[in-house]
Amino acid sequence: MKRRAFCRFGLLAPLGLAAMPLVHAAAPAPVPDGRTHAFGFSPGGFTLDGRPWQIRSGELHPLRIAKADWLHRIRMAKAMGLNTIALYLMWNALETAPGQFDLDSGERDFVGFIRLCQQEGLWVYLRPGPYVCAEWTLGGLPPYLLREPDMRLRDRHDARYMAAVERYIGAIAPRIAPMMASAGGPVLMLQIENEYSMHGSDVGYLQALAALWRSHGVDGPFSLAEGLKDLRRRKAMLPGAALGLDGPDLGDLQAATAFAGQAPVWVSEGYPGWLTHWGEPRFAHRDYAPRLRRIVAAGYSFNLYVVHGGSNFGLSAGANAEDDGSQFQPVLTSYDYGAPIDEAGRATPAYFALRRIIAGAANTPAPQVPAAPRRTRFEPVQALPVAALWDNLGAPVRAETPTDNQRLLGQDQGLMRYRRRIGAGRDLHLGQVHDYAVVHLDGRELDHVSRMRHPRLHSAAQLRLPDAEADARELEVLVDSFGHINFGPALGDRKGLLGPVRLDGATLRDWEVCGLALDADPTPSLRPLRAPPQRPGLFFAAEIVLAQAGDIHLDLRDWRKGYVWVNGRLLGRHWDIGPQQCLYCPGAWLQAGVNRVLVLDLHRLQPGTLRCADGLTPASTAPASASSPSTQDFACS
Numbered sequence: 095m096k097r098r099a100f101c102r103f104g105l106l107a108p109l110g111l112a113a114m115p116l117v118h119a120a121a122p123a124p125v126p127d128g129r130t131h132a133f134g135f136s137p138g139g140f141t142l143d144g145r146p147w148q149i150r151s152g153e154l155h156p157l158r159i160a161k162a163d164w165l166h167r168i169r170m171a172k173a174m175g176l177n178t179i180a181l182y183l184m185w186n187a188l189e190t191a192p193g194q195f196d197l198d199s200g201e202r203d204f205v206g207f208i209r210l211c212q213q214e215g216l217w218v219y220l221r222p223g224p225y226v227c228a229e230w231t232l233g234g235l236p237p238y239l240l241r242e243p244d245m246r247l248r249d250r251h252d253a254r255y256m257a258a259v260e261r262y263i264g265a266i267a268p269r270i271a272p273m274m275a276s277a278g279g280p281v282l283m284l285q286i287e288n289e290y291s292m293h294g295s296d297v298g299y300l301q302a303l304a305a306l307w308r309s310h311g312v313d314g315p316f317s318l319a320e321g322l323k324d325l326r327r328r329k330a331m332l333p334g335a336a337l338g339l340d341g342p343d344l345g346d347l348q349a350a351t352a353f354a355g356q357a358p359v360w361v362s363e364g365y366p367g368w369l370t371h372w373g374e375p376r377f378a379h380r381d382y383a384p385r386l387r388r389i390v391a392a393g394y395s396f397n398l399y400v401v402h403g404g405s406n407f408g409l410s411a412g413a414n415a416e417d418d419g420s421q422f423q424p425v426l427t428s429y430d431y432g433a434p435i436d437e438a439g440r441a442t443p444a445y446f447a448l449r450r451i452i453a454g455a456a457n458t459p460a461p462q463v464p465a466a467p468r469r470t471r472f473e474p475v476q477a478l479p480v481a482a483l484w485d486n487l488g489a490p491v492r493a494e495t496p497t498d499n500q501r502l503l504g505q506d507q508g509l510m511r512y513r514r515r516i517g518a519g520r521d522l523h524l525g526q527v528h529d530y531a532v533v534h535l536d537g538r539e540l541d542h543v544s545r546m547r548h549p550r551l552h553s554a555a556q557l558r559l560p561d562a563e564a565d566a567r568e569l570e571v572l573v574d575s576f577g578h579i580n581f582g583p584a585l586g587d588r589k590g591l592l593g594p595v596r597l598d599g600a601t602l603r604d605w606e607v608c609g610l611a612l613d614a615d616p617t618p619s620l621r622p623l624r625a626p627p628q629r630p631g632l633f634f635a636a637e638i639v640l641a642q643a644g645d646i647h648l649d650l651r652d653w654r655k656g657y658v659w660v661n662g663r664l665l666g667r668h669w670d671i672g673p674q675q676c677l678y679c680p681g682a683w684l685q686a687g688v689n690r691v692l693v694l695d696l697h698r699l700q701p702g703t704l705r706c707a708d709g710l711t712p713a714s715t716a717p718a719s720a721s722s723p724s725t726q727d728f729a730c731s
Contacts, residue, residue: 123177125215126280133275133282133315135336138351139358140395142275142282148393149282149360150452151178151219152401155228156207157187158429159404161200162682163439164207166464168214170435171401174445175452175460178282179211180397183222185262186236187410192258195265205269212280218273219397221285221319222266224248224259224303229369229425231412231507231577233288233585240500240578240588247586248290250299260306267310274312283315285362286332289340291320292582295328304332319362322346325353338362340399343385344392361389363399366444367432371414371423372576373548373671379432383447390455398448402439403431405678408664409507409613412580413529419584422529422545424576426674427666437678438645438709440466468681470644474705477634477693479627481620483572486633487511487608494603496595498528498588499575507578508612512571512591514605518562519597524555526592527573530655532696533557534570537629539697550671559597569602571595572631574655574696576667615662617692627699634693636704643684647676649707654697661689668693676707 124131124143133142140147152171159167171179183204189195196202211218225248226234239245239258246252273279286303304316317336325331337354339346340363350359364386368378382398389396406429413424430437434445441463453460487509491502496512499505524531529545540559544551575589595602610616620633640646648658650668658665658677661684665677691704 126212126217126275128278130278131275135315135357137356139393140336140360147395148390148455149178149217149219149395149397150176150390150456151180151395151397152176153180153182153363153397153399154402155182155184155400155404156204157184157201157410158406159201159402160680160682161203161206163467163680165210165214166439166467167402167404167435168210168216169461169464170439170441172214172216173461173463174401174434174449175456175458176216176398176401177456178217178219178397180219180221180399181207182226182228182230182234183220183266184226184228184230184234184410185223186230186232186234189236189262189265191238193261197266197269205273208273208280216280217275217282218280219283219285219317220270220281221288222270223288224262225290226288227581229406229412229414229429230580231410233412233580235585237500237506237578240498240586241504243501245586248287248293248299250296250302256302259303263306263310267307267312271311276313283317283336284312285338286316286318286335288319289321289324290318291324291328291330293585295330297330297332300330300332300335304335317362322350325350329353336360338397341365344388344394347389347392347394358395360394361396364389364396366398366434366448367400367403367430369431370426370428370673372426372669372674373423373546373551374673377430377432377673381444383444383451386448387451390451398434400429400431400433402435403429403433403437405429405437405666406577407666409577409666411666412577414581415579415584415587417583419579419587421547422579424529424546427668427677428674436709438467438469438647468642468644469708470640470642470646470681470684471706472638472640472646474703475636475638476701477636477691477704478701479623479632479699480635481622481633482627483509483610483631483633483694483696484511484629485621485623486616486619487610490606490608493605493607495601496525496591496593496605496607498590498592499609500588502590502607503609505609505611506613507575507589508610509575510573510590510607510609512573512605512607514569514602515566516569516597516602517565517567519600520559520561521598522557522559522569523596524557524571524591525594525596527555528587528589528592529576530574531555531591532572532574532631534572534629535559536567539630542697548671572696612657612664612694615659615664617659617662617690630695630697630699632695632698634695634698634702636691636693637688638691638704639688640684640686642686644681646679646681646684647707647709648679648691649676649705650693651675652702652704653693653695656693656695658694659690659692660684676709678709
């Protein structure tokens with residue numbers, strides 16, 4: 095979804111006659127019961143087994159939810175009165191290296207998730223990419239593509255990209271084909287691409303993707319998700335596909351029939367909440383009830399993006415930016431999104447407001463709301479330094495000039511240390527930093543620079559070094575990366591120190607570079623401290639004791655910037671610029687008794703305290719209107 099344009103909604107237009115009438119329950123609604131069902135299109139709407147059908151969908155992403163919690167979240171969505179679950183598949187989580195697929199382990203088991211939806215009597219709207227946006231790093235595209243020079247993403251004329259896409263579709267299509275409604279499964283419709291008109295205008299690209307799916311046994315029905323403004327500008331519409339609009343009002347839905355022809359127009363993404371970036375003063379919030387009431391009254395099908403967001407565990411969070419890559423905005427670890435079901439799976443006031451609207455439209459009572467997940471608590475503990483980052487970096491390589499992670503080390507995100515000896519000089523200019531750099535001189539932290547613009551950060555990559563006290567000094571630039579830009583022309587940004595690096599105007603060459611990927615549990619291989627630490631860049635460890643397993647929130651207000659693992663699982667990033675100061679950990683990843691916590695902090699030198707929080711608690715409950723989304727104070731409580 096376009097993260098800037100959709101922050102504003104258009105004015106309400108007259109209703110018109112484009113939508114189909116609501117479906118009332120004169121006969122039992124079809125459910126995914128293992129028998130074949132015919133899902134199709136008619137002028138103005140959808141049909142299921144020959145009857146008009148209104149999709150009432152909510153979006154959930156299996157990768158953002160602990161697998162043990164999938165069933166609870168699905169049942170929470172069903173209890174809102176929804177009849178469909180929408181989900182993205184994130185290609186880069188399923189194929190981490192060319193040809194190396196994992197479609198079964200843990201939260202990657204999308205077939206298992208879809209079968210749970212079917213078990214609960216819910217249909218599925220599947221959005222497998224290749225590109226998804228979703229505030230997910232690189233919009234779901236695999237970062238190994240960035241190791242290729244001048245790779246053109248989302249471009250059918252780049253044979254390397256299209257070969258990778260075909261390999262991906264070839265791997266997942268055999269699992270999807272048996273789950274289509276026409277084969278007795280719950281999947282009604284498959285989205286070909288996401289918001290392509292916001293990127294390009296090549297209808298041939300969309301046709302090539304549809305042809306790939308057909309060649310691998312998936313014949314549709316197909317759909318697109320677009321923004322009306324960009325669709326008008328680029329007109330990248332796949333003939334015969336259903337046209338979903340992101341963030342539309344009724345006037346947009348009616349206007350879109352000019353592009354859809356006889357295919358249905360519907361709300362592919364209606365926003366009951368909104369995303370939040372690091373450094374923003376508050377968590378986003380909005381009131382979607384008035385708009386949803388109008389949409390369902392007019393008979394349009396809809397998908398709530400998102401009904402439950404979950405968490406950007408690990409290194410999965412993406413980033414937004416302007417078209418030229420400026421105004422870099424990394425997304426929080428939390429994907430709470432201000433959604434009706436909060437990050438920990440609990441119903442919010444918006445949940446019950448939207449539930450009443452949806453139940454009224456369906457003319458049937460909604461199921462009982464499931465009980466909230468169990469929470470637990472722990473006593474505050476001190477986390478002590480156990481290892482230095484500097485002793486645990488990978489093998490060094492030589493580079494004539496600073497180069498990105500992907501091409502130099504084959505590393506995606508994580509940390510990179512660039513080191514060389516320098517002589518006298520005062521004005522150090524780092525050039526392009528993607529995305530955050532801490533500068534050390536002779537083992538002493540001097541300062542940091544950031545790609546972000548924020549009052550507490552230095553966005554200009556220029557530092558004034560102290561006067562030289564020796565002929566040779568050791569300069570170290572530690573670069574920490576956020577997720578790749580997930581939207582717009584800047585999609586495909588590479589990570590690391592991109593330079594050029596200059597000292598008093600002279601280019602610095604001949605660097606030693608080493609990295610730490612952070613995508614696996616570092617605990618087993620950490621080299622312990624041999625002496626009291628003298629500079630920051632440390633791993634801290636603690637044990638928290640739980641009387642029983644249950645969800646927790648770790649309060650990290652004592653800490654600066656870095657990463658947190660619990661029992662070997664990387665929860666994600668922490669950063670004191672907020673607004674997020676707590677990290678959610680699912681109870682499924684904890685146990686009664688002792689649980690291990692590891693904190694990497696780039697700036698802290700002394701032990702720090704870990705406390706238990708109750709979660710993200712709003713300081714104000716006054717909602718914003720859907721036409722003017724605002725932000726709302728959240729804090730650890």
